[in-house]
Amino acid sequence: EVQLVQSGAEIKKPGEALKISCKGSGYSFTNYWIGWVRQMPGKGLEWMGIIYPHDSDTRYSPSLEGQVTISAGKTINTAYLQWTSLKASDTAMYYCARLGGSSWYELDYWGQGTLVTVSS
Amino acid sequence: DIQVTQSPSSLSASAGDRVTITCRASQSISNYLNWYQQKPGKAPNLLIYAASSLQSGVPLRFSGSGSGTDFTLTISSLQPEDFATYYCQQTYSTPQTFGPGTKLEIK
Numbered sequence: 025e026v027q028l029v030q031s032g033a034e035i036k037k038p039g040e041a042l043k044i045s046c047k048g049s050g051y052s053f054t055n056y057w058i059g060w061v062r063q064m065p066g067k068g069l070e071w072m073g074i075i076y077p078h079d080s081d082t083r084y085s086p087s088l089e090g091q092v093t094i095s096a097g098k099t100i101n102t103a104y105l106q107w108t109s110l111k112a113s114d115t116a117m118y119y120c121a122r123l124g125g126s127s128w129y130e131l132d133y134w135g136q137g138t139l140v141t142v143s144s
Numbered sequence: 145d146i147q148v149t150q151s152p153s154s155l156s157a158s159a160g161d162r163v164t165i166t167c168r169a170s171q172s173i174s175n176y177l178n179w180y181q182q183k184p185g186k187a188p189n190l191l192i193y194a195a196s197s198l199q200s201g202v203p204l205r206f207s208g209s210g211s212g213t214d215f216t217l218t219i220s221s222l223q224p225e226d227f228a229t230y231y232c233q234q235t236y237s238t239p240q241t242f243g244p245g246t247k248l249e250i251k
Contacts, residue, residue, distance in 0.1 A: 059240075061188075061242075068229075068231065068242060068243075068244050068245040069180075069182075069188065069231050069233075069242040069245070070242065071233070071239050071240045071241055071242060073239075074238070074240075083238045083239075084239075085238075085239040086145065086239065087239075119187055119188070121187075121188075124190075124193065126193060126194065126197075127194075128175070128176055128178065128193050128194040128197075128235055129176075129235040129240065130178040130190055130193035130194075130199075130233075130235065131178070131180070131188070131190060131233070132190050132193075132199065134187040134188060134189070135187065136187060137187055
């Protein structure tokens with residue numbers, strides 16, 4: 025069974041660093057892209073970027089490039105999303121999802137989400 | 145970047161109704177269009193990929209159509225569990241943008 029399990033909720037202060045994780049199981053982790061999706065409170069889904077764990081090829085949304093870093097540890101089947109200096113506007117639910125094996129890159133399996141709250 | 149719009153932004157309907165949600169891309173995306181359902185407090189769930197292919201396990205009352213710039217998601221006979229927010233997403237090019245969502249509410 026394919027599963028993506030994300031790390032737990034975080035409460036941070038502005039300026040702090042954070043790294044959240046997404047661990048895949050039940051499939052060949054290195055052979056599927058993993059994506060990150062942001063959902064700010066009461067808002068829609070926002071595509072942040074994707075990574076191919078096999079070679080760490082990464083694509084970012086232009087609006088977020090430089091604000092976050094997406095990485096992967098292929099030997100431990102885990103993808104990461106990190107910030108060096110959080111802002112209040114980073115408060116959101118963050119989802120990881122697998123891009124399916126078809127040619128259409130659909131997000132076929134999702135993690136449960138990690139809620140990040142940034143507040144002084 | 146390819147912009148994706150959806151209409152309507154919200155919709156009230158009754159169980160048993162047939163509903164259609166429209167998604168439009170700012171340029172041709174062939175059939176690189178996916179649909180997701182999201183219920184409150186839950187992760188999104190893939191319904192349709194490649195514009196018209198039903199994801200495994202998704203009920204047959206859901207269907208998708210379209211190509212190029214205009215796409216539709218149709219629910220043939222609404223069930224109580226279908227009241228949720230629906231998003232389309234283009235995967236023709238990065239960033240793989242989502243539409244703003246359509247909230248389907250009970251009339």
